[in-house]
Amino acid sequence: YSTVRTHLHRRVGAELHQTHLDWGYREFTIPAVDRPEALHVWPGRRGLVVAHPNPDGSLTGTVFLPFDGDTGFLGLRDPARAGAFLAEEFGDLTDLVPDLVTQFLAHEPGSLVSVRTAPWQHDRVVLIGDAAHAVLPFYGQGMNAAFEDCAVLDACLAEHAPGDALAAFEARRRPHTDVLAELSARNFVELRDRVRSPVFLARKRIDLALGRLLPGWRTLYAMISHSSLPYGDALARARRQDRLLGGLAGLAGLGGVALLAAARRKRSGRC
Ligand SMILES: Cc1cc2nc3c(=O)[nH]c(=O)nc-3n(C[C@H](O)[C@H](O)[C@H](O)COP(=O)(O)OP(=O)(O)OC[C@H]3O[C@@H](n4cnc5c(N)ncnc54)[C@H](O)[C@@H]3O)c2cc1C
Known part of the structure; x- marks a missing residue:
């Protein structure tokens, strides 16, 4: 929802596609585990949990579920139902996180938005990061892509005249962030459905x-x-x-x- 993007698009003929996934997410903390360096995945039949390591040995877990339905965020507002569902779907997670249900119910679920837009630049203004290309988080690359934007922008500023550098950045970078958007959407299906297939x-x-x-x-x-x-x-x-x-x-x-x-x-x- 970049304000700069909104202003930039008032000045140039622009395209903007925002896609909202019908699944959302909630985060919770898993206390220190044996293998804190690894990415952990709990592929459920009706939802998905992934957990990323933190420097202190704990993990930040994310529960992804549909918004709607009995086993979606809307249907799981009651502690008893949420507890039964989490235990049934994600097995040992409830042992690892004794207050999982409390953490699960503590916040509203976040939504997952992807953004595809053009152009990214006009005059002396350029969009980078999520403002230019927010992707679904299933490849864990959104922030990294924003850092890579910085490196490519830096190179373009060094290689091109000031008037051409921003357009050169967009031309060089967009094909790759388009691929990331495709891979991130594909990884959602892979993590959700295919990880359990032998x-x-x-x-x-x-x-x-x-x-x-x-x-x-x-x-x-x-x-x-x-x-x-x-x-x-x-x-x-x-x-x-x-x-x-x-x-x-x-x-x-x-x-x-x-x-x-x-x-x-x-x-x-x-x-
Ligand atoms: C559930 C989830 C998991 C993710 N996991 C990963 C991961 O494992 N690895 C990874 O690389 N990426 C991950 N991402 C993606 C990552 O969070 C984003 O791609 C990254 O934060 C984008 O950085 P950004 O600086 O472009 O935008 P943002 O992080 O959104 O920063 C924009 C900043 O601008 C501020 N702002 C907005 N409007 C204004 C205004 N008008 N004035 C002043 N300030 C303003 C906002 O408050 C914000 O601080 C994940 C995202 C989600 C949703």
């Missing part, structure tokens, strides 16, 4: 194993979260790796079929 988990394990075995093979998550490779370049590289993985799986399948056919021929006495 096939999906097996594929993730293969991807991780290849990352350890092959120099130069990196998972998309690692490229996005643990490198400064621009988002679009990371996605393009991950797609190349996927095609290779698909090709290898195809070759392994063909090899298996050939072996099976050879074994059958041997059994029936033909060669």
Whole structure:
């Protein structure tokens, strides 16, 4: 809801798309845990909890649920119902956080808004961060993207004449934040629905194993979260790796079929 964006758009013909997800979120604190360095995920059937580590060893947990319905934020305003739902859906979380229900009911749920807008700049004013490209928080990259904006803007100011630098920044940066918006929406579906699928988990394990075995093979998550490779370049590289993985799986399948056919021929006495 940037005020600068509102003023900027009064001066230029602008596009603004705000999308509100029908899910919201509430945050709570998990006291110090054994593995504070990791991102923790509780994928429920009707909701999702993720927790990020804090420097003091505690975690900040976020419960994501639909706003509506019996098991959404609106239906869970009563402590007994909220407690029963959280225990049923997120198992050990209630043991880890003794006052989970109190924390859960302490605040109004926050909404999840994504913003796509153009242009980002006019004259000597430029938008960066969420004002230019708020994304859903499911890749945990919104703040990082804002910092990357600063680095790219800094480079554009150094490389271009003052009159061209802001337009150059928008042209260079937008394709990558558009990719982040797409990945963030995709990760919502992945965390919510697919993390419990054995096939999906097996594929993730293969991807991780290849990352350890092959120099130069990196998972998309690692490229996005643990490198400064621009988002679009990371996605393009991950797609190349996927095609290779698909090709290898195809070759392994063909090899298996050939072996099976050879074994059958041997059994029936033909060669
Ligand atoms: C649930 C959730 C989880 C998230 N998790 C992550 C994560 O794990 N990792 C990550 O990188 N990102 C995460 N994000 C995204 C991250 O919070 C944002 O992308 C980031 O805060 C954007 O920074 P910003 O400076 O652009 O905007 P903001 O942080 O919104 O800062 C804008 C500031 O401007 C102030 N302001 C507004 N209007 C005015 C005015 N008129 N005058 C003066 N001041 C004004 C506001 O008070 C605010 O302090 C998450 C977001 C959500 C909602």
